[in-house]
Amino acid sequence: MADRFAPGDRVRTRTADPPGHTRLPRYARGVCGEIVGTCGRHPLADELAQGLDSAPRAVHQVRFRASDLFGPGEDGRDHAVVVELWEDYLEPTSPDPAPEGDPT
Amino acid sequence: MSRINDVGGMVGFPAVIEEPDEPAFHADWEAHVFALNGVMLRRGVYNLDEFRDAIERMPPAEYLASSYYEKWFHAITTLLAEKGIATPEELAGG
């Protein structure tokens, strides 16, 4: 199955708070960032934590501006935070190129 | 779920304290807990994400009051009970 995203893509993280274990930190939910790298395919931690079988899927390094995560800093300087996220946690920023069959 | 482990960006925690010349483990039991977890993972009693999940399910106040390897031991015993290896009473040694 083709990866849904590639380096250079702008993405938005999911806002939903899943019912159990997840690896999408709260501070990085519902925020736009850019994919700067891809780190292979891995089973989804959320599913493994429930003892379920999980097919490997792409995990991406997503870079966020700290001001998008936390608002402007007290000293007026920005930094970047790179978070490694399974593609399940990501949505395209623009609805136009969204592929079919992507529920929720 | 937003659980107590998910502290990134949270405000109010104190300055970071370094321990000079810190040993790998502060006590024998810490090394034993570390190794015990490795064995249980290798034996497939539970997987790493189930282990993390078990830490995250700790009551928040207990999580924050526990040292690192106390959290590990809590998760190990939680999972040993849930996987039916031993009852909570047996694990507690009552």
Place this chain on the structure above:
Amino acid sequence: MSTTHDDGPLAARVRHVEALLEERGWLADGELDARIDAFAAGGSPANGAAIVARAWVDPGFRERLLADASTAIEELGMSMAAGLQVQPLVAVANTADEHHVVVCTLCSCYPVALLGPSPTWYKSEAYRSRVVRDPRGVLREFGLELPDAVHITVWDASAETRYMVVPRRPEGTDDLSEQELAGLVTRKGLIGTAAV
């Protein structure tokens, strides 16, 4: 947050659980000691220091390291396969304009098999909560004052990859051997909370 604990009752509980598992065949006699010994002989910050020193003296290695660290470290006889599973390693290099710092906000992910156990502060809620939001302030607490112009990137090891920082080579070290250079690199430097 206290580092002193009354270990007595807890140590006894750990021993009790071990005995129970041995009795039921989930744990072999001596198995834990063997694992502890193997762990002590495995990962060490010295591995990271050797990698950094090689990257300082060998531009080709540096390039390979930054492109694919898991493969590059095999040139030094090291591997990320020593742990429970093979974890990808990514090395990020500090420059005059960019400083990198590593954290795991959700738990305590760290390249243990390569670098040995992480320091307790790395696993603390204080570090994990604050460094993503105010890295400059946290680094200042470590005594690392970065020039205003230096941009900071924080790497949150939230999935499978483990990260290490390649610090900048200090000035005035042209005459040092690779081994002497490795002696300059600290564990904090490999995490990004020290200059080197």
